[in-house]
Amino acid sequence: MITLTGKKVSEGIVIGRLVFFNRGEREIRKIYVEDPEKELVRFQKARKKTAAELQELYEESASELGEANATIFEMQQMVLEDEEFVNRVVRMITEQKLNADYAVKESVESFLKVFSVRPESYVRGHETDVQDVASRILRILSRGRKDRMFMDEPFIMAARDLYPSEAVKLDKTKVLGFVTMYGSINSHTAVLARTKGIPSVIGIGEALKRDYEGKMVIIDGFDGKLYIEPDQTTMERMKQKKQQNLQKVETLERLKGKENVTQSGQKIDVCANIGSREDIERVLRNDANGIGLFRSEFLYMESPGKLPTEDQQFQVYKLAAEAMGTKKVVIRTADLGGDKLPESMDFPGENNPMMGYRGIRISLDKEEMFKTQLRAILRASAFGNLQVMFPMITSVEEVESAKRVLERAKAELKEEKAAFDENIKVGVMIETPAAVMISGEL
Structure with a gap:
């Protein structure tokens, strides 16, 4: 048995024979033309x-x-x-x-x-x-035909890389899952794989050899593994893991459309945790009561080399607001720092970056960036039930400072005669020891 490791993109366990995708690209020659x-x-x-x-x-x-x-x-x-x-x-x-x-x-x-x-x-x-x-x-x-893959039996596809237009065309009745040598977890191909629910692992590298064509393999999309010619123990373990996941999915499917009630009879909201516009469709598909946490920092992480503009953020927040209708959408302002370091920003070295210069402290330090985000959220609040949440709070003063920036953003929009929810709800995320101790004041 050979075990290859890549980046997990879309969860699931699939077992089948490995088939390499041939895009059929031809050599492009340099030719001088008469006409x-x-x-x-x-x-x-x-x-x-x-x-x-x-x-x-x-x-x-x-x-x-x-x-x-x-x-x-x-x-x-x-x-x-x-x-x-x-x-x-x-x-x-x-x-x-x-x-x-x-x-x-x-x-x-x-x-x-x-x-x-x-x-x-x-x-x-x-x-x-x-x-x-x-x-x-x-x-x-070259008058070539549209790319298609012809196989009689369902298979697991391997490729050097996969274009978004190829990923969107994958037939789930034939392609059980796919693995690639290269690719990014934030690529459009990865997003489409998750949305379509096709188990996949990308970025395996040159270790994914054509010699493995036709061999029995297992994709473990939960751990980012590809098992080639798995032994009996691994096969049984993966089958059991697959069955457990299937039972979990079936249980959740049966609960769709039903009220969320605890055993004591208390009605509760079960809301989604998302990080991008692509997640919104899954929120709707899985019948969430709203979006309890929109991790907006991922908009900054996915904007290479530059900060997302006000309009770029507005379009994403507006999409979420409109999609959820009257259901709440809680947008956490950018929790940057720690392990979330966008290319467009410089961060000082720290002994404890996970609890130091991050979250609301970065936002208050970079006030124009913060105000730009708040303006985008406020503008989008005209299209649904948006709420604002501040991250990594450690003092009442931080909350008061953040609210002052919010008020300045409101004043600017009023002057511009832009529509927004003047009574937008504001809250904090209780995630630091200090916030726990002062939670009564917050």
Whole structure:
């Protein structure tokens, strides 16, 4: 038995034979053409068809997985329409008289080199989406068919990487789960795997060899493991773990739509804990009474090289508010610091970073950043039942200071005549010993 370890992306246990996904990419050759105008027409037609396919993917995703996940393909549409990318391809065709295929390939590579390192670029952190669009254009230019996988029996898929447009098309009746050599847990592919409920492990690296093709394997999506030719003990252990998880899921399914009542007869709310816009669909699907904790710091973690803008945050909070209707959505202001260190910020070294400079102390120290977030929350409060919660509180003074910033944000929005809930509820998270001791005053 061989055990490989990667990053856990989507929970679950699946057992099956390993099949490698072949994208069927061909070598792109550099060819000088006699008729650049004809080549330009080829490129524009391929762009148009790519746009149509992306729109189709958007509509399918919105229907099956919800609007939040479908926005992935809106971002890909931005790549397709990016002036710098398009102009680069056009120049290579018209000025250098190169074939469209090669012009697209070279332009994408140059595009990624330049824009993936710019802090303000929408490309940074979404390189796979750019490659996904390029692959689609090149497939259309070569008159290739849409990617499909044909297997008679359900299987576990292995790949070097997987594009979002490939992940969204995975047929759960055929693809039991998937593993990849590369990838990020915050990638659009990872998000789609979780939303579709397909057990998966990514980032295994070169240890995932083609020699394993056809072998019996087990994906343990709970622990990020891939077992190749598992021994009998491991097989039995995984089957038992799978059955226990199945029973848990079935129990939860039966409870959907029912009131949440304790054995003593007390009605309670069971709310969700989320960290991104993609989680919102699962909250709705699993019948939560609301969102009890929206960990907003992940918006900062997933915004490589720069802080999320007010409008970017507003759109996410608004989506949550509208999706939940009258149900409450408690947004915890960014609990940065400790193990949550976004690239866009510098943090001092500490002996105890988990309890030191983090949470509300960072927010109060970086007041403009804090006020920007509060403005976004307030604006979104006009669309639902939003509430604000401050993290890592250790004193009454911190709460009072945070409320003063909130009042300044309200005053600005009033002056701008922007709609918001003037009576938005405000609370704190009791998570420090100091907060416990002064909880009566808070």
